[in-house]
Amino acid sequence: MDAKPQNLGGSLPVPNVQDLAARPADELTPLVLHRYIRDDVDADANGDAAASVPVVDLARLLDPSHGEQEAAKLKAACEDWGFFQVLNHGVPDAVIADVKADLQAFFGLPLAEKAAVAQEPGSIEGYGQHFVISADQKLDWADVLFLFTQPLEYRAPRFWPARPATFADSLDRYSGEVQRVATSLLAAMAANLGVADARKLTRIADSQSMRINYYPACPGGAHGRVLGLSPHSDAVGLTLLLQVSAVPGLQIRRHGAWVSVDPIPGALVANVGDVVEVLTNGRYKSIEHRAVVSPTHDRVSVAAFHSAKFGGTYAPLEETMVHGEPPGYKTISVEDYVRMLLSCKLEGKNIMDAMKINP
Numbered sequence: 001m002d003a004k005p006q007n008l009g010g011s012l013p014v015p016n017v018q019d020l021a022a023r024p025a026d027e028l029t030p031l032v033l034h035r036y037i038r039d040d041v042d043a044d045a046n047g048d049a050a051a052s053v054p055v056v057d058l059a060r061l062l063d064p065s066h067g068e069q070e071a072a073k074l075k076a077a078c079e080d081w082g083f084f085q086v087l088n089h090g091v092p093d094a095v096i097a098d099v100k101a102d103l104q105a106f107f108g109l110p111l112a113e114k115a116a117v118a119q120e121p122g123s124i125e126g127y128g129q130h131f132v133i134s135a136d137q138k139l140d141w142a143d144v145l146f147l148f149t150q151p152l153e154y155r156a157p158r159f160w161p162a163r164p165a166t167f168a169d170s171l172d173r174y175s176g177e178v179q180r181v182a183t184s185l186l187a188a189m190a191a192n193l194g195v196a197d198a199r200k201l202t203r204i205a206d207s208q209s210m211r212i213n214y215y216p217a218c219p220g221g222a223h224g225r226v227l228g229l230s231p232h233s234d235a236v237g238l239t240l241l242l243q244v245s246a247v248p249g250l251q252i253r254r255h256g257a258w259v260s261v262d263p264i265p266g267a268l269v270a271n272v273g274d275v276v277e278v279l280t281n282g283r284y285k286s287i288e289h290r291a292v293v294s295p296t297h298d299r300v301s302v303a304a305f306h307s308a309k310f311g312g313t314y315a316p317l318e319e320t321m322v323h324g325e326p327p328g329y330k331t332i333s334v335e336d337y338v339r340m341l342l343s344c345k346l347e348g349k350n351i352m353d354a355m356k357i358n359p
């Protein structure tokens, strides 16, 4: 049997941010906040306001009478943006409504109840924080619940909240739907890339993990100088993000500026991850993004990360290296790749830099 994702390494323990944000204003002294406040951050989106992330209609993409036109939109979105919003994805409204309600209800529980699914030393699953590797690095203004969701044998039930009582069922239904969407998008990307065997790409949706992000409102005028999530590219195949709250926060780096990806009701935000950059030998590039926080509103999002299963490898596909082009990225086992990503700081495209053959 293939290895399961376990003992992959963890984070140094840091304060719970929701608890910190709920403290009386006079307790949030500069001494307390200094681990979060950055000198170099301008949280405003400063990109071209007219430039908005492309939209891909999945029902049209799968419909033989419109598919070609929508496939061209997908191709342009992957080549030029690395990010797009997916509409008509077929995830039933009730599945989305239920998962949103249960994620919000989980974070609404008292800290002691949420702590029942706290991360354990050396583990990335559970409730806590990620990518804290030194005592002096700047911290993100967010708490995270991280779970392996697919395949079923990757799940560790002790990290799945028992409350609200419907949590596991809601997340299970959402997870299956989103894995289907990811597989369809990857199959369409394979066709666009001239990769006849779609499994060469769809296998990178064989496993799924979810990073559920809770960004408390940041009081005391500090919101413009902290980040909810540091700039990073997703070190996976394809991410599908649900902006649970109607509060903007996601920004992508485009032509050197930050462009906001405002929530569209019912949409999923898709982004090309580092693994697709490797498999396509750089034809589709992963894009740096970050989350900013609101001074007044809490925000919840859930990123569904899709990857290959343990036991496989990542390497540029022959079909994407035309005219004898050499591979620009190393070949690596899925397991070594995951260990590398979890031992790094969350910092721009640092994983891709490590994977490049001639950086």
Ligand SMILES: COc1ccc(-c2cc(=O)c3c(O)c(OC)c(OC)c(O)c3o2)cc1
Pocket: 005, 124, 130, 146, 207, 209, 211, 232, 233, 234, 235, 236, 305, 307, 308, 310, 338, 341, 346
């Ligand atoms: C197949 O095994 C795994 C795949 C992915 C991950 C993983 C866990 C994370 O916590 C994580 C993450 O927090 C993250 O930051 C936003 C990220 O983008 C850089 C990840 O790619 C990521 O991947 C673990 C195991």
Ligand SMILES: O=C(O)CCC(=O)C(=O)O
Pocket: 211, 213, 229, 234, 241, 249, 250, 251, 289, 290, 291, 301, 302, 303
């Ligand atoms: O909260 C967001 O909008 C971004 C989340 C994200 O980038 C991630 O979890 O990888």
Ligand SMILES: [Fe+2]
Pocket: 232, 233, 234, 289, 303
């Ligand atoms: Fe991300």
